[in-house]
Amino acid sequence: MKNRFLMIAVAALISSSSFGQKYFTKTGKINFDATTASSPEKIEGINRTATCVVDTKTGNLQFALLMKGFEFERALMEExxxxxxxxxxxxxxxEFKGVISNNEAVNYSKDGTYSVKVKGKLTMHGETKDVETDGKLVIQNGKITATADFNVLLxxxxxxxxxxxxDKVAKTAKxxxxxxxEPLKG
Amino acid sequence: MKRKKKIILYVILSVLVIAGAAAIYIYKEYNRAHKDTAKLKADYTVNATDFINEFSGNEQAANKKYWDKIIHVDGLVKSVDKDDRGFYSIIIGDTASVSSVRCSLDSIHNNEAATVKPGNLIGIKGICSGFNADELLGSDVILVRCVIDPKK
Known part of the structure; x- marks a missing residue:
């Protein structure tokens, strides 16, 4: 009986510590820009409700968003x-599922700006493609600000x-x- | 001869009128702004918990029913987030559950959002963009272009 109690306590400890290594947001911003030089106006939408989880131990990261959550300035463009x-x-x-390939270069417990390489698979419009990009992690007061830009060939x-x-819409979207x-609490 | 001329004149005039109307229509359609949600009538009035349950029970059916519709949601404010660019989101739902209705506020209604506090009972009107299911983080119904919509 005592043993079992101990096991549960240990299991709880392990799970809570592994939770502590995850960071998340539900208000990730994803900007979509398909403006070209010949576009008569900006073709740009923003989604402010992307979810993102980063596991600092493994460098795994994941994004998910709703396509209908993109907001465009012009109603017709959004439609x-x-x-x-x-x-x-x-x-x-x-969704995007990937990994920070140089995760060992990031010290998550120390404030600073780190350049990262991210590699993974992006699924959109029912198609999945490999995506690779450089990104930046800014660690400050136990929070991470992650930024990245990449292009996708539509x-x-x-x-x-x-x-x-x-000729008015870019073939690659930025x-x-x-x-x-923020840290994910168990 | 005179009659023929008259007919031609009428034809030209009507073509011009139609072309003009088409041009005005295209111009208006092209420049159409999003309507202020505050001025739109809600298609559905729901409470937050039932709304979330409907999505977690059958996401596809709920998507079909609610996508792009104007929803009035009543519920308890769990938290109010303001991002670095000044955009508000109000999260409503049951505090005991990780799932919520996440409402991205229309920035023209920021003044009203600033007064909302966690724990308030609130009515919010917005356009439903679907369900973001996540086992780890909790699943959320997403509303965009939201406005505070007090019960009358």
């Missing part, structure tokens, strides 16, 4: 984005652009990520 381009009723979610994700506007991560 086109959802209905014609990313078809968010068919593919409501996008054709890779089978997002087709109608011929009529082909994705910018900004997340303020």
């Amino acid at each position: 086109h984005f959802n209905e014609n381009y990313v078809e968010s009723h068919k593919f409501p979610k996008a 054709a890779d994700f089978k997002v087709s652009i109608p011929g009529l506007v082909a 994705i910018s990520v900004t997340c303020s991560l």
Whole structure:
């Protein structure tokens, strides 16, 4: 009986300490920009409700967001984005699963700015592709601010652009990520 | 001869009127801004817990029902977040549960958001963009372009 009690206590301790190594946010910002030089205006949407979890021990990180959560300044552009381009009723979610490949270079207990390399798989519009990018982690007072920019070739994700506007919309979209991560309590 | 001229004139005039109307329509449609949610009528009125349960019970059915619809949600404020760019999100739901309704506030209504405190009972109106299921972090229903919508 005593033994079992001890086991439970140890198990609880282990699980709580592994929880302590995870950081998360539910208000991650993902910016989508498909503006080209010949675009008559900015083609830009922002999603402020992305979830992100980073495991500082393994360097694993994960993003998830709802495609319908992208907000565009023009109502028509937002409708086109959802209905014609990313078809968010068919593919409501996008996610990224990856790893910080130089995780050992980051000292999560020490304030500072660290350059990281992130590698993983991005799923959007029902297609999954490898994505690699450089990012930045700023560690300050036990919180992490993570930023990264990368480009995705829309054709890779089978997002087709109608011929009529082909020269007005960029073939590659620039994705910018900004997340303020807080420790996850068990 | 005179009659023929008249007909041609009418045809040209009507074509011009139609072209003008089309141009105005395209211009308006192109520049259409999002409507202020405060001025829109809610399609559904729900309480936060039932709303979350409906999504966790059958996400697909709930998506079909609520996507892009205007929802009025009543519930308890769990927390109010303000990000570095001044955007508010109000998180409502049962404090004992990790799942919530996350409402991103329309920035033109920031003044009202600033007065909201955790523990308040609140009504919020917003546009539903779906369900973000996550076992570890708790699953959330997401509303965007939200406004505080007190019961009348």
